[in-house]
Amino acid sequence: MISVANATARLSAALGDGDAAYLAASALVEADALGLPRFGIDMLTEWKPGLAAPEDGINGPVEWRDCSDNFSPLAVAAATLGIERAAREFGLAAVFLKGVKGFGRLAPFARHLADRGLLAIAGAEGPPFVAPYGGNRPVIGTNPITLGFGTGDDRIVIDMATSTATMADMKTARLTGQPLGEGIAINSQGEPTTVASDVAALLPRGGQIGSLMGLMVEVLAGVAAKGRGDRNGRGVFLIAVDAARMNGVDRLLAELRRDWISAGGYWPRGGAVSPEMELDANFENRLEAHIARITASNPGEGK
Amino acid sequence: MISVANATARLSAALGDGDAAYLAASALVEADALGLPRFGIDMLTEWKPGLAAPEDGINGPVEWRDCSDNFSPLAVAAATLGIERAAREFGLAAVFLKGVKGFGRLAPFARHLADRGLLAIAGAEGPPFVAPYGGNRPVIGTNPITLGFGTGDDRIVIDMATSTATMADMKTARLTGQPLGEGIAINSQGEPTTVASDVAALLPRGGQIGSLMGLMVEVLAGVAAKGRGDRNGRGVFLIAVDAARMNGVDRLLAELRRDWISAGGYWPRGGAVSPEMELDANFENRLEAHIARITASNPGEGK
Numbered sequence: 001m002i003s004v005a006n007a008t009a010r011l012s013a014a015l016g017d018g019d020a021a022y023l024a025a026s027a028l029v030e031a032d033a034l035g036l037p038r039f040g041i042d043m044l045t046e047w048k049p050g051l052a053a054p055e056d057g058i059n060g061p062v063e064w065r066d067c068s069d070n071f072s073p074l075a076v077a078a079a080t081l082g083i084e085r086a087a088r089e090f091g092l093a094a095v096f097l098k099g100v101k102g103f104g105r106l107a108p109f110a111r112h113l114a115d116r117g118l119l120a121i122a123g124a125e126g127p128p129f130v131a132p133y134g135g136n137r138p139v140i141g142t143n144p145i146t147l148g149f150g151t152g153d154d155r156i157v158i159d160m161a162t163s164t165a166t167m168a169d170m171k172t173a174r175l176t177g178q179p180l181g182e183g184i185a186i187n188s189q190g191e192p193t194t195v196a197s198d199v200a201a202l203l204p205r206g207g208q209i210g211s212l213m214g215l216m217v218e219v220l221a222g223v224a225a226k227g228r229g230d231r232n233g234r235g236v237f238l239i240a241v242d243a244a245r246m247n248g249v250d251r252l253l254a255e256l257r258r259d260w261i262s263a264g265g266y267w268p269r270g271g272a273v274s275p276e277m278e279l280d281a282n283f284e285n286r287l288e289a290h291i292a293r294i295t296a297s298n299p300g301e302g303k
Numbered sequence: 304m305i306s307v308a309n310a311t312a313r314l315s316a317a318l319g320d321g322d323a324a325y326l327a328a329s330a331l332v333e334a335d336a337l338g339l340p341r342f343g344i345d346m347l348t349e350w351k352p353g354l355a356a357p358e359d360g361i362n363g364p365v366e367w368r369d370c371s372d373n374f375s376p377l378a379v380a381a382a383t384l385g386i387e388r389a390a391r392e393f394g395l396a397a398v399f400l401k402g403v404k405g406f407g408r409l410a411p412f413a414r415h416l417a418d419r420g421l422l423a424i425a426g427a428e429g430p431p432f433v434a435p436y437g438g439n440r441p442v443i444g445t446n447p448i449t450l451g452f453g454t455g456d457d458r459i460v461i462d463m464a465t466s467t468a469t470m471a472d473m474k475t476a477r478l479t480g481q482p483l484g485e486g487i488a489i490n491s492q493g494e495p496t497t498v499a500s501d502v503a504a505l506l507p508r509g510g511q512i513g514s515l516m517g518l519m520v521e522v523l524a525g526v527a528a529k530g531r532g533d534r535n536g537r538g539v540f541l542i543a544v545d546a547a548r549m550n551g552v553d554r555l556l557a558e559l560r561r562d563w564i565s566a567g568g569y570w571p572r573g574g575a576v577s578p579e580m581e582l583d584a585n586f587e588n589r590l591e592a593h594i595a596r597i598t599a600s601n602p603g604e605g606k
Contacts, residue, residue, distance in 0.1 A: 060393070060394060061364045061393045061394055061395045061396075062393070062394035062395035062544060062545075062548070064548070064549065090363070090364045090365070090393070091363060091364050091365035092364045092365035092395060092396070092397050093364075093395070094395050094544065096549075119522070119523070119527055121519075128562075131566060131567070131568075132563055132566055132567060132568025132569065133568065133569070134567055134568070134569065135563075135566040135567030135568045136566060136567050137565075137566035137567070138566070139559075139562045139563050139566045139568060140563075145519075147519045147522060147523075149522050149526070149527070156518075156522060158515050158518060158519055160511075160512060160515055162512070190567075205509065205512045206508065206509020206510050206511070206512040206513060207509055208463075208509070208569075209463060209465070209508045209509040209512055209513050209516065210509060210512050211568065211569075212461050212463055212571070213512065213516060215459075215461060215563070215568075216424075216448075216450045216461055218559060219422070219450060219452050219459060219556070219559070220422070220450075222555065222559065223452070223552050223555045223556045223559060224422055224452070224544065224546070224549055224552060226549070226551065226552065226555060228555050228558070228559060229555070229558070239542070241365060241397065241527065242365075243527070245365070245367070246367065246399075246527055246529070248529065249526050249527060249529065252525065252526045252529060252531050252532070253522070253526045255531070255532070256442075256521060256522070256525065256526060256531060259431075259442045260435055260438075260442050260443075260518070262440075263434060263435055263438040263439060263440035263441070263442045264434070264435060264437055264438030264439050264440070264493075265434075265435025265436065265437065265438045265442060265514065265518075266435065266436070266437065266511075266514075268515070
């Protein structure tokens with residue numbers, strides 16, 4: 001058993017400490033704590049000795065970065081901290097990343113920016129698994145889009161895939177042999193299927209709207225960030241606006257939340273866990289094995 | 304009969320000429336030419352003598368503006384031209400507008416930015432007509448979101464409402480007495496209805512994904528731009544990124560378009576009409592009446 005706080009501190013130290021290491025460690029540990037191990041510390045299998053430390057500053061309102069030589073959770077964390085500073089300086093900042101491998105969920109990075117008083121929008125593209133609406137072949141990724149804004153109880157973190165399911169769901173369905181729901185996927189003939197092993201493409205979530213939202217994310221993260229077709233990894237974008245320049249928006253957000261919930265709507269908070277929450281021995285063993293491998297290559301770290 | 308080009312030139316002159324007047328005139332005339340008169344020159348009924356000319360420059364990467372004292376199509380056009388210049392200077396720019404009344408469609412403004420080599424994202428909120436997913440009362444507007452990027456044949460302009468229908472559709476259905484489709488709206492008891500006169504709220508498009516996208520637009524245009532609950536008008540946001548700073552994205556966009564279309568997907572271009580297209584006598588008469596009213600109050604304009 002290890003608490004979220006201790007696991008995060010241990011992993012952060014192994015990753016070299018500092019703000020980006022802490023944010024990356026926190027995002028990975030949180031995913032395991034939320035029961036989403038596919039986005040959790042198993043990302044550390046991609047950590048290799050000799051990867052470059054990501055640049056930590058951003059020199060203007062907008063920057064393009066190639067993260068092929070970085071450990072991806074650290075690269076996304078460093079970019080998040082970079083636009084946090086840049087948005088405060090310029091009022092607005094964005095970063096477009098390419099060469100990003102598995103980095104976990106976008107929500108913790110958007111939530112970090114929201115907690116620091118910024119409005120954040122982010123998205124990521126990936127390998128083609130999702131067909132266009134009305135189409136018969138996969139062209140884009142499950143392309144999540146995320147927005148984070150506000151602090152405390154009123155904070156909102158919208159974090160959604162633009163497809164009916166994620167690749168993690170497919171993997172689970174293949175392993176368990178459970179049939180998929182209707183309208184989730186098509187086979188290689190472009191026909192509907194509920195058999196996970198026959199799936200050639202996922203479908204967009206909600207029909208045309210999910211298809212166009214996925215395409216929007218593809219234009220931002222695949223084209224503008226240049227992730228599309230890049231063998232070194234996927235494209236990610238992050239945009240942040242300094243909320244300190246907007247007077248009175250806290251009240252508007254609180255009122256929107258109240259109206260939304262009282263009309264029966266769901267106010268998403270993007271997941272977050274108590275630092276005191278305990279993770280089980282299996283998690284602790286996996287964490288220690290990852291940390292041992294990292295610190296063995298980085299003498300002096302992880303103590 | 305009058306051509307789109309002539310109608311645009313006549314209206315632009317009446318609105319004071321200059322780039323913002325031309326862009327606003329072009330957006331309104333185009334809506335009529337596309338068969339969307341509710342977003343067309345009838346917006347000119349909101350033009351009043353004594354409205355202030357909108358500011359034409361934007362002084363940094365991000366700006367908030369109150370457009371209550373401007374003619375709204377001109378205000379949105381001026382903001383579009385402002386972020387065009389600012390995005391070129393800073394690489395990235397955004398403007399958050401409040402007090403915006405009817406201004407037509409977002410697509411022509413996003414398309415203008417795309418044509419000038421920028422990636423544009425825009426959205427607008429409005430009075431509460433749409434219920435949250437699973438909810439029973441209207442909380443947000445039909446909240447369109449728009450993306451424009453690229454030039455020539457590869458240009459993409461995604462422009463979609465986040466609700467099942469627009470208020471214009473409701474008005475038409477009330478006038479004709481035609482039943483609505485299933486799953487479009489609910490009555491004041493929160494129950495599904497197909498009777499336009501019983502509609503208390505529209506539903507989000509595609510279920511939860513449309514609801515969350517509408518909420519995302521509400522956070523940006525309603526909260527951050529402060530449109531929510533403002534009696535002087537709605538909130539609008541525009542974000543632009545300078546594509547000239549991204550090498551090689553033209554090829555990526557062309558490849559995405561080719562892949563998307565060949566897999567059976569729809570590549571939206573946001574509507575655009577030939578300048579030679581002829582509009583009918585009814586349109587011409589309406590246009591001349593609007594222009595006569597405007598130039599009567601603005602001696603020296605509209606010649």
